[in-house]
Amino acid sequence: MHDLKFDPASPLGAKIAGLFNQIKTDIEEDDGSWPGGDVVDALDRWFGELGIDVEDDVIATNATADASPAVDLTTEAIEDEDEDDGHHDCLGVHAGPEGPRDCDGREY
Structure with missing residues (x-):
């Protein structure tokens, strides 16, 4: 069972859930494995949808330790x-x- 640390009803949460759902429905193999190359391609497209240029430098954040993913x-x-x-x-x-x-x- 999921223990989500984000709100899937929020715009950003819907994007996160959408990526996961795409991997589960379109990429996941019958044995439950996730082919790495296909996941990288999906992640690259997803970053692009979020305006992230994967060829650019790291993104500076002002996040505190409490806001970091678990x-x-x-x-x-x-x-x-x-x-x-x-x-x-x-x-x-x-x-x-x-x-x-x-x-x-x-x-x-």
Whole structure:
């Protein structure tokens, strides 16, 4: 069950919910996985709809610690360390001048 930290009825909340719903209905595979490249494409379009240029610098905020999301999206927090196959299952996407990359520097 969801424990939303935003109001889905607000304009911005509707955009957040819309992105999640698009991923769940249009991108999610039958096994529940989310293909990284498709998610990056959806996120790129979503940022564009919000006026964010993914090629530009980071966006300065005046947010306080209390206004920060409750989810830790750092690479270390989302790595799956249960597998010992010599590769972590990082879900992080790293943007740079050469485009989006996974944690090992592979292009999406």
